[in-house]
Amino acid sequence: NAGVTQTPKFQVLKTGQSMTLQCAQDMNHEYMSWYRQDPGMGLRLIHYSVGAGITDQGEVPNGYNVSRSTTEDFPLRLLSAAPSQTSVYFCASTPPGQNTEAFFGQGTRLTVV
C-alpha cells in the first residue's frame, strides 16, 4: 500500500496563478483532510471531508477550494495564489469512527513569489 500520496512535492507559483495540489489514498478511508504548516507553527486545518460529495471548512479555509468526487482523491485548489499561501501542505486520511488516527502524506512545499 502506498498510503497517502501527495503531488507535487515542490512547487513555485507566481502571485495570481492557480494550481491544484493532488492527494490520493489507497486505504479506503472515508475521512480526508488538508493542513498547512508554517514556520514555528503547528498544523492548521484548511478543509476536510467525511465522505465523497461532503466537504467542510476548517480553521483557515480562505483562498482554498476542495471537492471530493471519489473516496480516494481529495484535491486542494488555489484559485489565485498569494505570498501568504507559501507553506507546507499536508494531506491526511482517517478511518471513520472514534479514536482513530490520521495518516499523513509527505507534504507539498509551496512557494508563492
Next chain:
Amino acid sequence: DQQVKQNSPSLSVQEGRISILNCDYTNSMFDYFLWYKKYPAEGPTFLISISSIKDKNEDGRFTVFLNKSAKHLSLHIVPSQPGDSAVYFCAASVGQGGSEKLVFGKGTKLTVNP
C-alpha cells in the same frame, strides 16, 4: 486563541535517559489526544494516543499520561534513543473523537544526544 499549547519549543536529553514532552489544552470538549512525530521533509507519523476516559496509555518505550482536571498531557520516552530526535506534535480531536479535524500544538523539537 491557541487551544493546544506546547510551551517548550525544544528539549535536549542524553541517550538512555527519560524524555518528557508536555502539552496543555483549553477546550474541555476535546476527547481524544494524539502524539505525532515528524522528521524534516516528511509527513507527521502517528506515535501514540489516549482517550479522555483513560489517564495512561503505554506502547513500548512510549507512555502518554492525561490529567483531565489540569487539562494537561505528557509523553514519556524511556529510554531515549538518538533516533527519537524529531519534532513532536500534540494534537486533539474536536467533538466526537474522529481524527479528521485535529487541532495541533506548535511542536517540541527533541534532540537526543549520544
